[in-house]
Amino acid sequence: MNTLTNDNVKKQIAIITGADGGFGKEFVKLIIKENVDEIWAIARNADKLKSLSEEFGKQIITFPMDLTDRKNLNVLQNNLNDGVKVKYLVNNAGYAKFCAYDGISLEDSLNMIDLNVCAVVALGLICIPYMQKGSRIINIASQASFFPLPYINIYASTKAFVRNYTRALNVELKSKGVTATAVCPGWMKTNLFERGNVGAEKGITNFAHIKTPEAVAKKAFKDAKKGKDISTYGAYVKLTRLLSKLASQKTAMNIWLKQQKIK
């Protein structure tokens, strides 16, 4: 018997992007309690990653890297081998910009797509060969994925991609026994707002029904373990999801603009 292909002797790992704070760190807290040998924690800020490993111990393996740089995706790929089973992949790193289409540069617009979409797809494709029955992909989409949203347009569009991509991927992975869950949180208290606010005249200011990332992550992880292809938390997000099936996109965009007091 080839021991390297024996599930029992493989090193079980979790990979979490954007792990050094906010929503990602909540997944570190949850997954550290699971039976994994290592958590590969990815983010750009090396100091924050170091603090994370000091807080959670030697199970945390840090990868300080920018996921919008394709060379770094190769680094991750080169660290995987047949002795490893990826039990969890949490594609969490992402950001928004609260402004009109011309409020940020072309480079920044494309960078948001590179992180929110391309890195999510790439990490999935890199990790799936090292996943086995019971492995879970958890892709962070958003409540913003349910409708086109002016003044947060690219962000909402990237999250619509993540939601649709993940649900279809879940179907394709069925025969492998691997599940993919699209997590669609509403507003959560994290640093997303700091990075999102560019001081635009027409910006997003109403963050209704904001939740703690801890509560949302707990529900998301539970849903992922059940193999659900979508995870929502709270009545407001569930209502938005229902509306996406009943209301026209035009109506929804008008409600959104009224909510944000944008004329």
Ligand SMILES: NC(=O)c1ccc[n+]([C@@H]2O[C@H](COP(=O)([O-])OP(=O)(O)OC[C@H]3O[C@@H](n4cnc5c(N)ncnc54)[C@H](OP(=O)(O)O)[C@@H]3O)[C@@H](O)[C@H]2O)c1
């Ligand atoms: N907060 C909300 O209201 C909300 C609602 C719905 C969905 N979400 C989604 O939740 C996810 C987590 O966001 P958050 O709310 O926790 O915001 P956050 O506190 O700003 O966290 C973002 C994380 O992504 C990392 N990151 C950013 N750019 C990166 C890059 N280029 N390469 C690698 N890592 C990068 C950040 O670390 P470094 O800065 O060290 O790189 C940080 O760990 C995102 O996908 C976001 O869209 C958030």
